[in-house]
Amino acid sequence: MTPDPRVWRVLPRSGPLTAPTGTGVLDGETVAVKDLFAVAGQRIGAGNPAWLAAAPVEERHADAVGRLLDAGAALAGIAQAEEFAYSLTGANAHYGTPPNPRAPGRISGGSTSGPATAVAAGQASIALGTDTAGSVRVPAAYQGLWGIRPTHGAVPDEGALQLAPSFDTIGWLARDAATLARTGEVLLPADTAGLSDDVPLLSPALLDLAAPEVGAAVGQLARGAGAEPVDWAPEPTWLAAFQTLQAAEAWAAHGAWLGDRMDTLGPDVRGRFARARSVGAAEAKAALTVVVRARAQVRERLGERVLLLPSAATVAPRPGEAEAARAATMLLTCIAGIGGLPAVSVPVATASGLPAGACLVGPAGADRALLARAGTFTA
Incomplete structure (x- = not known):
């Protein structure tokens, strides 16, 4: 090859x-x-x-x-x-x-x-x-x-x-x-938490973050699983806090090396590290406060249940169109990231035959059980 x-x-x-x-x-x-x-x-x-x-x-x-x-x-x-x-x-x-x-x-x-x-x-x-x-x-x-x-x-x-x-x-x-x-x-280590046998939770607000064709594909899988609608969505401040804390930590990890080498980066990544370099201690501390509070809320809301949501907001974009989908996708992906929770992406297909993903988010420490549950899902 x-x-x-x-x-x-x-x-x-x-x-x-x-x-x-x-x-x-x-x-x-x-x-x-x-x-x-x-x-x-x-x-x-x-x-x-x-x-x-x-x-x-x-x-x-x-x-x-x-x-x-x-x-x-x-x-x-x-x-x-x-x-x-x-x-x-x-x-x-x-x-x-x-x-x-x-x-x-x-x-x-x-x-x-x-x-x-x-x-x-x-x-x-x-x-x-x-x-x-x-x-x-x-x-x-x-x-x-x-x-x-x-x-x-x-x-x-x-x-x-x-x-x-x-x-x-x-x-x-x-x-x-x-x-x-x-x-x-x-x-994976042995599970340290239980996973409820109840049907998954489905937030219409999260489903609405996805493009219609992706929402329809994930919704079809949810109906097949008998998903239970739940009135819940991330707070507006969560994604910004996630991105700010991520940026601060990214600069802490690589800033010393990148300090005089920013020109070695491609333009998109260079822009993110430029933003990361500008994050001050007070801004990072405020973001951490939001993330810690959000993590507790996500874990309390989920309990031992499984939350079903789109893995990404769109199908794979064409070149040059990806940034337009980034914010909506990160509103979805940051939930597991903020919660520190396991998340399994299950492949689904849109009506036009393009691949998409349905994501199962489960309790912290229930990774093996979540993998077993995911294996029972079919579109």
């Missing part, structure tokens, strides 16, 4: 990049690793050539990578990411935008863009990525894949480059629910 540089940064022309180190439930599976994870003998590129050039060769695998290898999976290669995982489009100013095999001519979704495309194209069976503000759930929706953002902190992030530690999670994607769940057997 000839590597597509939009999809892969490192891909051997024959054989896996790294062979399995053990056997287990992932025997025979292949993994596309997002270019934020340490792979022994390789550098972390973070989607930025200047960072890659200065990066050291990693001496050991990231914790999640090592677990997958020990369970029988092979690493197919290192797949492209958007710069520092600070975007949701999939576009990388240096390497290009990975194609979307399920919706040709439309963007792939990011920032776990390369791994998602590799899985959708059948070049790997598991995509190992990160999800801070939707970076697993959005490409899952755009490319018709299954994807999970686990409970915050459930999967150790040792050896993974951070963006915003208050929201960063290690997530993964697959073409089917069974592979997604088997990967969870390897990466």
Whole structure:
């Protein structure tokens, strides 16, 4: 297979990049690793050539990578990411935008863009990525894949480059629910919370944030599951607080390196880091106060129930149209991020046949049960 540089940064022309180190439930599976994870003998590129050039060769695998290898999976290669995982489009100013095999001519979704495309194209069976503000759930929706953002902190992030530690999670994607769940057997701890058998909750206000065709597809799945309508929606201040705290933490993580290297970034990501640099201590503290209060409200409202909502507000946009959908999508994705909650994206299709995603958000610590519940959903 000839590597597509939009999809892969490192891909051997024959054989896996790294062979399995053990056997287990992932025997025979292949993994596309997002270019934020340490792979022994390789550098972390973070989607930025200047960072890659200065990066050291990693001496050991990231914790999640090592677990997958020990369970029988092979690493197919290192797949492209958007710069520092600070975007949701999939576009990388240096390497290009990975194609979307399920919706040709439309963007792939990011920032776990390369791994998602590799899985959708059948070049790997598991995509190992990160999800801070939707970076697993959005490409899952755009490319018709299954994807999970686990409970915050459930999967150790040792050896993974951070963006915003208050929201960063290690997530993964697959073409089917069974592979997604088997990967969870390897990466997730035992559940520490219960999951109610009640039908899922459905907020019409959240459904209305999506484009009509996406809302209709998610609504069809909700009706099939007998979802219970609930009068609830995020408060208007939540998204701004989420983005402000994310920005402050992103600059804390990378500002020292980026200080005199902002010109190495693509324009969209550069704009986000420019905003991040301007966030003062008082603004960040105020945002944290809102996030902490919102987290408590989300968790109290959800209890042990499952909340069903769109994974992204639209189908995959065409190039140049992605920013228009960003705000509505983040109003949806920030709920699990603020709550620190697990969220599984289930693929659905619109009436025109385009892929979209229905997201199941569950209680913190009920990740395995949520994966099992998600596997019972069909559009």
